[in-house]
Structure formats: structure tokens, C-alpha cells
Amino acid sequence: xxxxxxxxxxxxxxxxxxxxxxxxxxxxxxxxxxxxxxxxxxxxxxxxxxxxxxxxxxxxxxxxxxxxxxxxxxxxxxxxxxxxxxxxxxxxxxxxxxxxxxxxxxxxxxxxxxxxxxxxxxxxxxxxxxxxxxxxxxxxxxxxxxxxxxxxxxxxxxxxxxxxxxxxxxxxxxxxxxxxxxxxxxxxxxxxxxxxxxxxxxxxxxxxxxxxxxxxxxxxxxxxxxxxxxxxxxxxxxxxxxxxxxxxxxxxxxxxxxxxxxxxxxxxxxxxxxxxxxxxxxxxxxxxxxxxxxxxxxxxxxxxxxxxxxxxxxxxxxxxxxxxxxxxxxxxxxxxxxxxxxxxxxxxxxxxxxxxxxxxxxxxxxxxxxxxxxxxxxxxxxxxxxxxxxxxxxxxxxxxxxxx
Amino acid sequence: xxxxxxxxxxxxxxxxxxxxxxxxxxxxxxxxxxxxxxxxxxxxxxxxxxxxxxxxxxxxxxxxxxxxxxxxxxxxxxxxxxxxxxxxxxxxxxxxxxxxxxxxxxxxxxxxxxxxxxxxxxxxxxxxxxxxxxxxxx
Numbered sequence: 001x002x003x004x005x006x007x008x009x010x011x012x013x014x015x016x017x018x019x020x021x022x023x024x025x026x027x028x029x030x031x032x033x034x035x036x037x038x039x040x041x042x043x044x045x046x047x048x049x050x051x052x053x054x055x056x057x058x059x060x061x062x063x064x065x066x067x068x069x070x071x072x073x074x075x076x077x078x079x080x081x082x083x084x085x086x087x088x089x090x091x092x093x094x095x096x097x098x099x100x101x102x103x104x105x106x107x108x109x110x111x112x113x114x115x116x117x118x119x120x121x122x123x124x125x126x127x128x129x130x131x132x133x134x135x136x137x138x139x140x141x142x143x144x145x146x147x148x149x150x151x152x153x154x155x156x157x158x159x160x161x162x163x164x165x166x167x168x169x170x171x172x173x174x175x176x177x178x179x180x181x182x183x184x185x186x187x188x189x190x191x192x193x194x195x196x197x198x199x200x201x202x203x204x205x206x207x208x209x210x211x212x213x214x215x216x217x218x219x220x221x222x223x224x225x226x227x228x229x230x231x232x233x234x235x236x237x238x239x240x241x242x243x244x245x246x247x248x249x250x251x252x253x254x255x256x257x258x259x260x261x262x263x264x265x266x267x268x269x270x271x272x273x274x275x276x277x278x279x280x281x282x283x284x285x286x287x288x289x290x291x292x293x294x295x296x297x298x299x300x301x302x303x304x305x306x307x308x309x310x311x312x313x314x315x316x317x318x319x320x321x322x323x324x325x326x327x328x329x330x331x332x333x334x335x336x337x338x339x340x341x342x343x344x345x346x347x348x349x350x351x352x353x354x355x356x357x358x359x360x361x362x363x364x365x366x367x368x369x370x371x372x373x374x375x376x377x378x379x380x381x382x383x384x385x386x387x388x389x390x391x392x393x394x395x396x397x398x399x400x401x402x403x404x
Numbered sequence: 405x406x407x408x409x410x411x412x413x414x415x416x417x418x419x420x421x422x423x424x425x426x427x428x429x430x431x432x433x434x435x436x437x438x439x440x441x442x443x444x445x446x447x448x449x450x451x452x453x454x455x456x457x458x459x460x461x462x463x464x465x466x467x468x469x470x471x472x473x474x475x476x477x478x479x480x481x482x483x484x485x486x487x488x489x490x491x492x493x494x495x496x497x498x499x500x501x502x503x504x505x506x507x508x509x510x511x512x513x514x515x516x517x518x519x520x521x522x523x524x525x526x527x528x529x530x531x532x533x534x535x536x537x538x539x540x541x542x
Contacts, residue, residue, distance in 0.1 A: 307466060308466070309442055309443065309466055309467050309468055309471075311468035311469065312415070312467065312468050312469050312471075312472060315407070315415055315468075315469040316415075326442060326468070327441075327442045328442060328467075328468040335442065345440065346439075346440035346441075346442075347439035347440050347442075350439070350440075350442040382421065383418060383421055383464055383465060383466075383472065384464060384465070384466045385435065385444055385445070385446035385464035385465065385466060386439060386444055386466045387466075388423065388446075388464060396439060401437070401438035401439065401440075401444070402435075402436050402437065402438065402517075402521075
């Protein structure tokens with residue numbers, strides 16, 4: 001077993017060597033511009049892009065013509081939300097999203113609020129899922145878009161996408177989903193779920209960084225977007241810019257592998273994830289799983305070890321790459337807003353660790369990680385005044401803390 | 405973020421972890437911070453009343469590695485000093501010793517506060533103890 005162990009697959013994934021192999025010739029040998037229509041270099045590049053488009057469309061049940069290549073999911077989210085807001089401004093100005101969305105969605109919505117849009121941020125229940133009745137009630141005759149993520153990047157919970165799609169369709173509102181964490185991990189079908197726009201990215205599915213896509217529905221309804229960048233009118237006029245051919249080739253290859261291997265891979269990761277969870281839960285007291293276990297990605301575990309601060313835990317398991325919702329690990333010094341939205345209290349956010357398992361994790365690694373986490377949590381609890389107080393029977397909620 | 409060697413050393417081998425008897429009149433207890441802020445420090449010291457010298461110190465900390473290191477260092481520094489000398493320890497001394505980056509300065513502030521709170525508790529207990537016999541005689 002090689003150290004350090006990577007278990008942070010929600011942040012990014014290593015590129016699958018098979019993907020890398022597919023990409024390699026498109027850097028040096030077949031380097032043409034896919035928009036060059038009159039020579040073999042261009043044709044070869046265009047052909048490769050169209051193959052990738054088919055592979056990516058296949059992964060989400062779309063038509064290849066509905067795939068718009070971008071630089072990544074942040075751009076896809078921006079294009080979807082701003083593009084709809086601008087295109088459908090005459091129809092309405094109201095957008096509905098959720099408090100636990102990625103910043104690429106939330107901050108895009110915040111910017112639109114400055115330009116006259118009205119945004120409803122739906123709260124989530126304790127399990128991390130939105131309340132469908134609240135969604136129904138939030139829709140007005142001015143609502144043009146519902147943007148709800150497929151799977152959450154921190155707690156891995158899967159929103160009720162099929163139901164949201166049905167509600168959106170019934171009410172004639174467009175439905176965008178940030179499907180970055182779900183694509184390649186769980187079976188997606190834009191037609192089954194009435195999804196009109198979906199953001200995906202290659203580097204979360206064993207492809208390269210710097211390339212993503214936006215699915216844009218072409219019929220029933222035909223979704224139109226106002227382009228957010230001016231230029232040569234590539235990608236049906238929705239996203240100008242010379243295509244990143246090697247990146248797109250890699251994205252396509254990565255999508256094809258995910259589609260082919262998903263049943264086996266997700267079962268394997270679910271088993272490893274459950275093994276990790278079962279060991280942590282059975283060998284340590286006062287551990288809390290954040291978000292629904294039932295509606296969840298097979299590879300995600302987000303867990304709070306009460307009375308232990310997340311960054312100090314990361315420090316103790318420094319040969320394991322995971323992440324924490326603790327304030328100390330964030331640039332803003334604020335604990336995770338996703339965990340706060342679950343209403344569990346800031347103290348549990350400070351104590352949270354996100355494990356993201358993936359294609360190259362082994363059972364041996366899971367055993368090592370479980371062992372290591374258990375011993376470091378025990379050590380830090382020996383050091384924790386809170387754990388001591390709780391063991392003495394003190395109710396921490398009743399203590400007068402000197403906040404600073 | 406990379407930790408300094410001294411922070412790592414205190415994190416891996418924290419000095420003076422534990423608790424002293426809270427009810428001992430010669431023991432002062434300081435508890436600062438709050439769970440929802442992500443750090444709580446408990447620092448205790450035991451004073452020899454005849455000399456005013458801190459003969460023992462213990463801590464327990466819920467917080468990041470820098471918070472643990474700051475409180476561990478604080479206990480190391482106050483042991484063997486008089487109460488008045490301990491009050492001279494500044495958070496900037498801790499910052500310098502541990503090479504704490506700007507985002508971790510609050511950990512050192514908390515450690516200084518913990519020392520002050522423990523000494524204040526000790527002094528409060530001492531004045532109560534002095535007042536008590538008088539009250540009994542009256």
C-alpha cells in the first residue's frame with residue numbers, strides 16, 4: 001500500500017490512465033482546430049470531438065447535439081443560470097435554488113439579484129433534502145428557472161430529481177441541475193427526470209481538468225440561452241472559443257468508461273464506504289452521519305466526530321487526504337454552510353470529515369484509514385475538555401461559553 | 405497549510421495534558437472559547453501558596469493543531485514561574501515561538517486568555533479562602 005492515501009474524490013479525481021492514453025495524440029499529432037473545415041487536421045479534430053460528444057450524451061441519456069462544451073462546471077453553471085435569466089427576462093425574473101448548492105450556483109444567483117432577479121433559496125431538511133411542498137409553493141408566475149443540484153459535493157445526498165423535474169415541467173418552469181458529483185456515479189437520464197439543463201465536468205469522473213459541459217435540451221421544450229461570451233459562435237452560438245480538443249477527447253473517454261463500469265464500480269465503492277462507516281460507528285461513540293444515508297452517492301461519507309475539531313483530526317491523519325467542514329480548514333474561517341444548513345449546529349460542522357472514495361481505493365486502504373481515524377479520534381478526545389465534561393455529565397448546551 | 409516543526413512537535417507530543425482537582429483552593433481553572441467557534445481551552449495551574457510559584461499546570465484543548473500547540477506551550481512556560489511572571493506572557497510570544505501564521509493568531513490570544521482566566525480563578529479562590537476564616541470567627 002502506498003502512502004499518502006487519496007480519499008478526496010469529491011474534490012477531484014486522478015485521471016484514469018486509459019483516458020490519458022486516448023488524449024495523448026491530440027496534443028502533438030492531431031492538434032488541429034476542430035473548426036478548421038478544409039484540411040485533415042481540422043477534420044480529425046472535429047471527428048474526435050463528435051465522438052466525445054456522443055459518449056458524454058450517452059452517459060446522461062441526451063442527444064449529442066444537446067452537449068455544449070465549456071471550461072468546467074463553474075462555467076456551465078454560470079452559463080445555464082445567467083443565460084436563462086437573460087434570455088427569458090421578458091417571461092419572468094424569479095429563480096428558485098437551494099441553500100446547499102455549490103458556490104458556482106449560489107454566487108451566480110447572488111449576482112443576478114443585483115441585476116433585478118428575485119431568488120428563493122430553499123432551506124433543506126435535517127437529512128439535506130429539499131421539501132417538495134416548499135418548492136411547489138415557491139413557484140410563481142414569474143419563476144423562470146429551478147436550479148437544484150443532483151448530488152451534494154459535501155454530504156453526497158441525492159435530491160429528489162425526478163420529482164423536481166415533474167413539478168418544473170407541470171408548472172412550465174425550466175429545470176437546471178448541477179450534476180457534477182452525480183454524473184458517472186449514478187445513472188442519469190435527462191428525459192426520465194425532465195432535466196432541461198445539466199452541468200457536468202470531466203475531472204470529477206477520471207477525466208482531465210479544465211473541460212466541462214452543459215446539457216441544453218433541444219426539444220420539449222427547446223431551451224435557449226443568451227451566450228455569456230462573444231466570439232466565433234462555436235457550440236451552436238452558446239459558447240464561443242476554440243474547443244479544447246484533447247480535453248474533450250479525454251472527457252468522452254472518461255464518460256464512456258464510467259457508463260460501462262458504473263454498475264460494478266458503484267457496488268464496490270458502496271461496499272467499501274459502508275465498511276468504513278460501520279467500523280467508525282461501531283468503534284467510536286458520539287459520531288454523527290451528516291445527511292441522508294438512504295439518498296446518497298455510493299462513494300460519500302460525511303461524518304462528525306463530536307468533541308474533536310476537524311483540522312486537528314486532519315493533522316493526525318496526515319497520510320490520508322480527506323477534507324473537513326471545520327472553519328479552520330476554510331479560507332473564510334466559517335464552518336461549512338452546507339452542514340450549517342442541516343441545522344445540526346456549528347460544533348458538529350467543526351468536527352466533520354468528508355470521505356470521498358473512488359476508483360483507485362482498495363479495501364486495504366479503507367482498513368488503514370478506519371484504523372487511523374479511530375486511533376486519532378481517541379487521542380484527541382483524551383485531549384478534549386468537551387469530551388471530559390460530557391463524560392462528567394455536564395450538558396454543554398447549558399454552559400456559559402466565553403465566545404470570542 | 406504547512407505547520408511549523410514546533411507546532412507539529414506540540415501536537416504529536418502535547419505537554420501537560422490532563423486535569424487538576426478543581427476544588428483545591430490552590431488550583432486555578434480557566435476555560436475560554438466556545439464549541440461553536442471551533443475552539444475551547446481549559447488551562448489549570450496549581451500554585452504553591454508559600455512562594456507564589458506555579459508548581460503544576462495542565463491543559464485540555466478542543467481546537468486545531470495550533471490551538472493545541474499554543475495551550476501546550478503555555479503550560480510549559482508557566483510552570484516554575486510566579487503568578488505575576490505568568491501574567492506577563494503575551495500572545496505575541498506564543499506566535500513567535502510557534503511561528504504561527506496570521507490566520508492562527510487567535511489561537512495564541514486564546515492561550516493568553518486561558519492563562520489569565522486560570523490566574524483570576526486562583527486569585528478569586530484565595531481571597532474567598534482568606535475571607536472565610538474571618539467570617540467563621542465573627
